[in-house]
Amino acid sequence: MNEGLGGRSARAHHHFFSGSYGQTFKFDIVLITLTMLLLGFGLIVLYSALGQSWSGLLNQAIRLCLGLGCLMLASQLRVSTYYRWAPTVYAGTIMLLFAVAVFGVSNKGSQRWLDLPGLPSFQPSEFLKISLPLIVGWYITTRNFKLKFFDYLALILIVGLPTGLVFLQPDYGTALILLIGVAAMLFLCGVRLRWFGAGLVLVAISAPIIWNFVFRDYHRRRIITLFNPERDPLGAGWNIIQSKTAVGSGGLSGKGLFEGTQSHLDFLPEGHTDFIIAVIGEELGFVWCVALLCCYLLIFSRLMYLSTTATNGFGYVVGTGITVIFFGYVLVNVAMVLGLLPVVGLPLPLVSYGGSSAITTMAAFGVALAVCTHKQDLEK
Template sequence: MGNGNFDRTLSDQDVMRRRATLLQRLHVDGILLTLLLVLASGSLFVLYSASGRDWDLLIKQASSFGLGLLGMVVIAQFEPRFLARWVPPAYVVGVSLLVVVDVMGHNAMGATRWINIPGVIRFQPAEFMKIIMPATIAWYMSKRSLPPRLKHLAISLLLIGIPFVLIIRQPDLGTSLLVLASGAFVLFIGGLRWRWIIGAVTAVIPVAVAMWFFVMHDYQKQRVLTFLDPESDPLGTGWNIIQSKAAIGSGGVFGKGWLLGTQSHLDFLPESHTDFIIAVLGEEFGLVGVCLLLLIYLLLIGRGLVITAQAQTLFGKLLAGSLTMTFFVYVFVNIGMVSGLLPVVGVPLPFISYGGTSLVTLLSGFGVLMSIHTHRKWIAQV
């Protein structure tokens, strides 16, 4: 009887393998892949217009998407427990690269954020920390009892604080805050006690004051002042926000049409192909276009939350939840700053703004989500 049941189990598993689709065999989640392809395809149309019909820039973005897609599929092949084993070395490498940037990084536009190997590659190590950071805290917390004790919380904050300080020195306030948030989300999902959360919220004001006087650069302070009153310097620091809101408002419900926007094509809107690209989308495709984009983002976030709920390991649940919530913050901060609801902190719009390192990092994050989701049955059988 025992051998018969065992043979029948093997037979059932063979049938399931034969029925598996190509995407399932590749450990790729079809829903996420479809949404990402739709988002990337639409982004190329917007980027073509925002860049002033620059084919070279468009080809670079498409190449970065292809590279990121390949990386996503490769990462999805590895089981979550295999990825967890490589988290500590990845954290050490990530922090080491940030130190290299701090010591001998490539300077551009007044910031030192890149490692440049002439003729080979130029990349921004801080982008990779958006994945490495939550993975590190998820790896550490998954080996401890939850909710976290004060000792474990202190070690986690130290792990978060090292890259946070190195990134903010570049200076890159937007990325440093996203890295901080990605690690904090793991602690929140891990059941951080409410008295500590309330204490952290209470400490925001004195920390913000300290950052204002001792950490933030003059241009970052000016961004905050401009956020509070954009009209105080309409031809200077307030120019970006004023022109961005003008572009979004002039699009109306259905927009002016593709390639017919005036704010970006007449160079009224700076950084139209990077941080402020949603203003181009709003002007040319109107409220309808923006709502469609937000719908795709909501579907991606919703799918991420489903994967988080279905994760069968603590490491997978913590990491999937943090990656999903960080992606939401990514979208929220960019749209908030472009529409004047938040200060400008230099955060690109996911998958829409031009940027190779950012695109590859985002797709790698979704590769991790796919790994957590598609290997869950295998984990249950072990």
């Protein structure tokens, strides 16, 4: 037994109790360590961004503990459990998205939140970072990775329905990231490039229609302002200007923790959520921003390693989708803060304040660990 444990330690997979589902519970020490470092760093920065509010910090800490619990629980489940329940989880997410369209809570021009009796408000679109990779992986696996013409049409419907509902909320950033994640899954499964080319042609054809009839006025202003924020410095360009000012004023080493002026004097909007990295840049400087991005890159690399070494095809597809979607959130958020993309209202995973994003991200990590590291017959 000691030799077996030593072998597993060398592979960074540790077992600490026998699960009630008939298999040993695993976790990856590298991924868990990086995640814990990110969470700890995020809490320190949030304490400053929240104006040194202990109540806000405690609320976030409780959410993160819940997220870690979800990670551990998700890691314990069998691969076959995820395979069997993938359609049900997907259907449940679709129902929640329809509920948002009918009963959702509007905030700042978007209807993304659901407020159910007895539950804290949450954002159902966050569940798609789990349910969408699961359903795409399930469908591809049921076809033995041999997709025909009608299979592609089915996948377009499977992916297009939830993505379209998210797009109409409107939540363009999340919709874009989900599409990129699915595209990566299909590419790694050997889908021919001509299908991606057809998709790009479809996007190019539909772009004028989306611009004129789907985008709202303030979304068009955000895109136009992206190229010249000074055109509307007190309106659509305000967020980008203040964010760049915060990051630039921090220099290499920053002004010091709790010493940021843009955030603490309320020049920087949403400093504790969407623009948290601007607070980091101002108070801790360029060096800590790079360190943070390196941590994200290490998590991405570890998840990709686990996905590409998965013991089953289902795990390979699902793990890849979860990984790309996670890193997509990071890239889009950073690009938004730096003014490289329009402001789309996306949090920085595991660092920004909020429960829905943090909990679902850690649950997704648990799913990736389960489907990529457990040796299971999908039909069990």
